Amino acid sequence: MLRLAILGCGRIGQVHARTIKSLSNAKAVAVADAFPETAEKLAGELGAQVRSISQIMASDDVDAVIIGTPTDTHFDLIKQAANAGKAIFCEKPVDMSAKRIEELVALVEAAELPFLTAFNRRFDPNFAAVEKQIRLGAIGHVELVQITSRDPSPPPVSYIKSSGGLFRDMTVHDFDMARFLLAEEPVEVFAAGSALVDPEIGVAGDIDTAVITLKTASGKICQISNSRRATYGYDQRIEVHGSKGAIKAENQLENTVELATSAGYGRAPAQHFFLERYEAAYRNELVHFVTAVLEGTPPSPSIYDGLQAQRLADAAAKSLETGLPQCVSE
Amino acid sequence: MLRLAILGCGRIGQVHARTIKSLSNAKAVAVADAFPETAEKLAGELGAQVRSISQIMASDDVDAVIIGTPTDTHFDLIKQAANAGKAIFCEKPVDMSAKRIEELVALVEAAELPFLTAFNRRFDPNFAAVEKQIRLGAIGHVELVQITSRDPSPPPVSYIKSSGGLFRDMTVHDFDMARFLLAEEPVEVFAAGSALVDPEIGVAGDIDTAVITLKTASGKICQISNSRRATYGYDQRIEVHGSKGAIKAENQLENTVELATSAGYGRAPAQHFFLERYEAAYRNELVHFVTAVLEGTPPSPSIYDGLQAQRLADAAAKSLETGLPQCVSE
């Protein structure tokens, strides 16, 4: 039985709480949130206690923490949890600064603590099946990866301003997916981007439409296609081309219905809401973390994976700024 | 808040229990099962009490019962619950005898009690979307209905012997779906069947492969195609042809992955397990029941729908026996 504390009782904390409730080998012992009422409510549903962060870190009955607080609090919370010897499940991004993540990597690795960077998409049953087939050799050697990742609609410009920019906020998931599928580090990044969806995003200094090219030392190439808008749902697809074939994961549609009329054949749009689209992924990643910690195996993706995704995002941002391809620092 | 008692704590009772746990407007107060340990286990998970059937019927804190016990107990349990004034959620089939169901219809209707016959497939999001589109006029007047319903693999012959036969055990779902989609009573039934999957099923006096033709008074026609085996998963499809178009619901595959090799394009099989395939349907039907009872609107499908499906099954069985089309008695 893994005893967990949930730090941050917002939307994502609640998703994890629901999963914990359904597991027989984990329970939520404590929760914390900046808003006492939010914490009380979730505690009530879980039969858990509301505690302060410092109380949680000092609690003997807490084995692991789930960090679902705002990004700018991650650094301190990870340091405290690492010092307290807790296993750590941390929402992405680990931090906006690769430098600071490097410091955390050193700390976590020295303490030999289980750490999961919650890149949930690796746990999506479709994407996981693609990666497994690749690993089993179904398409031979990987040569080209194509990642399409488009949000249904742009966030408010106020959010954009504090988001760290498209690459660090949104594409960071795709950078991790690229590394997952390429199974080799990208060494070069070239990014192109525009503000086509909402001119206000451009005014705020960000872009909403982008493509990124990644290249590895052995010559594998990955293309990412991003937009902050997709009228037909949350567009989340991957496609990998290899020496023996190609494999892809298509969008999950709202249902399996097809209507045929004189206008042709029509199907439902792709699922719109990320919590619905990635419902199984969120569950699977937490199950993986609980199992790994209980069994003493390292959870994956690691904090190092969190660092590398951030480095790719930094390189993409610099490429966009300079107009030139960038090497990825290590 | 609807206060429920679960009669029968087997597989289907546990499915409903899980749904109840996640609802904010319903709770399980009591459970009963022929096996005390099974009852105790589920009661523990739900925070409910184990009670005897007669205790449940006499309990003031029980508003409604979920009947998930073996079919041959339904008749008595429904009578007791009706006499006790409980709302009733009853697994299909209501009873193996149309005559006895007629008696229950009279009782339930006289008592003006909410009663849901748990034909879960009406609540499948795909099938429900098809029916809604038809109702909204998307395909004009319904003319032809095609229902494909095939189990992944046959049950043991021991089960077959006490099942009431293919039409009453398996096709009864399709008869209800036909009525749901035709929105008109079938008046004639013709059935053809063979034992092709397992000769032992033929020896036991049943069939495992069948097609049924239903015709309504206005001339609408429905075809049903059944098999006790489908190597590619649980094959559950419907297709409706109308004056302005056609609409269908395809199988739910295990994932959205497609592999392309020199052999062509391959996708995953259809979901195999009925509890996975109809997970959303089981949840939606219970939510519908709880909402209907709380709001005082009649749940649907009704006990009369349970009766009509059984009458169609009886007519199909007689058609197979005689080799002739049969009128449906009302």
Added chain:
Amino acid sequence: MLRLAILGCGRIGQVHARTIKSLSNAKAVAVADAFPETAEKLAGELGAQVRSISQIMASDDVDAVIIGTPTDTHFDLIKQAANAGKAIFCEKPVDMSAKRIEELVALVEAAELPFLTAFNRRFDPNFAAVEKQIRLGAIGHVELVQITSRDPSPPPVSYIKSSGGLFRDMTVHDFDMARFLLAEEPVEVFAAGSALVDPEIGVAGDIDTAVITLKTASGKICQISNSRRATYGYDQRIEVHGSKGAIKAENQLENTVELATSAGYGRAPAQHFFLERYEAAYRNELVHFVTAVLEGTPPSPSIYDGLQAQRLADAAAKSLETGLPQCVSE
């Protein structure tokens, strides 16, 4: 080089003429038609001569005849051609009377003449691939066959009146397809039908919506679903379920384009025009005939196949009339 005469220079004769022009091992030597201008025009395009029927039958430079004249002329033309020792390619149906076809079967078999009943759908690349996969064992033993066959729109009522009825005019193709896929003779036929598309068709004594159930001696079952209307194109699909799997052929859409909007995903309708939908089939059947005659192997489907399809149509018509299943006479 096979030297052909085309009897009947209407739409279907022109289709075959175009194929002949593109073949290196066949040429059209002569054509005949009730309308001299139609004959002259096609002769000009082919570099062939216009001859009378009797001249063609007496021509030493004609090895084979393509009979594409109205159905009521087939009987005499086949007799003449058989007496003249010509190989025969005959459009379906061979004749409206099974009795008369029996007479022709005897004649053709006695003369040991190559004879092809032009059930073009057997030569459709999709359907042919399905049959080939079945023959190679891809789905194990055939158990259930589903044939969906719907015209884009009904013919004029004037045509209906002289058509022999839906089963002999339209379903006859599906009866042949059923025999092709079942690889076993149906022994029982049950038909249900309605006039739902056009009440005038009902007034004319015919139906426009029908389903037929066929059963073979070993217990295989086939369902056919017909309509004289399909708003979304020419609906031509088959599906076969067997002990090891299932196989189907889907409609050919007008193109491969998919449009995604907030309304969902849309694709083009199915090809509407039968000459476009079965373009490859028409070509392949003639190539097969030419090759078979030149190589001295029997063409298939044979005149006996033409007879059996007609017997099934007769049995279906009688089933509809009597409301009872019918045995198929042999």
Added chain:
Amino acid sequence: MLRLAILGCGRIGQVHARTIKSLSNAKAVAVADAFPETAEKLAGELGAQVRSISQIMASDDVDAVIIGTPTDTHFDLIKQAANAGKAIFCEKPVDMSAKRIEELVALVEAAELPFLTAFNRRFDPNFAAVEKQIRLGAIGHVELVQITSRDPSPPPVSYIKSSGGLFRDMTVHDFDMARFLLAEEPVEVFAAGSALVDPEIGVAGDIDTAVITLKTASGKICQISNSRRATYGYDQRIEVHGSKGAIKAENQLENTVELATSAGYGRAPAQHFFLERYEAAYRNELVHFVTAVLEGTPPSPSIYDGLQAQRLADAAAKSLETGLPQCVSE
């Protein structure tokens, strides 16, 4: 009636000859080829004369020439044809040197001659339907274009050596498609490439796997994904994302058959052979040319389109060489 001369009687010349034979408003008057026998054979099939190039240019009965000879002869043939006042249908690429094409553009535009650069893919019914839908506003403003273009297998290394490299030989089609779909000139090109399919291609100084990013002045972005190998057929897909939706054209599979077994659902591979895949496109482009010349409207794509595609190929080659994005000269 347009009177044509075919220069070059190889594979592509024969394709065009077949189309001409089936047209009622065009005929082939003369053919020429470096190999007399090849010319004689095609002339025989067409009922045309074998003439020398200079005879053809001087022929009063030749309105237009189809140039299907090796690329290094195009320059001279176009100059001769332009001076002789013939309409010109020229296979891609117009020439390997953008400079030389500029000279031809001046000549052709000064002479006001009809000129078609035979980028056949614009005439593919699927791609043409995509472009038409975009033009009609189906997806709003174009933002992102994705072109996937992979050959079934690499050509011999001997061919690679004289091909001008992947970008000029293969991607040139995709550059034209990008311009067709973007409806705006790309101003920047970034290319990345590797030799992953065949190391000998790398030894020969070329690549076989590449991605290209194009950006227009208004910020639209296009990604191209190329490989010299695709085990599952000739992979030719496009996808365009816009402000109101997205549209794509999928591969044409060999047939519409789907096999379902315990391994899942399988479909046929994509059509492998380019002449089969683009059969309709080859026909449609010639029909367009003939119609345009006869009606006095300018054929499209023009010689300028041929020039711009070559400029993009040159820029891509320079980007690969330098590792830096390149502006497109105009």
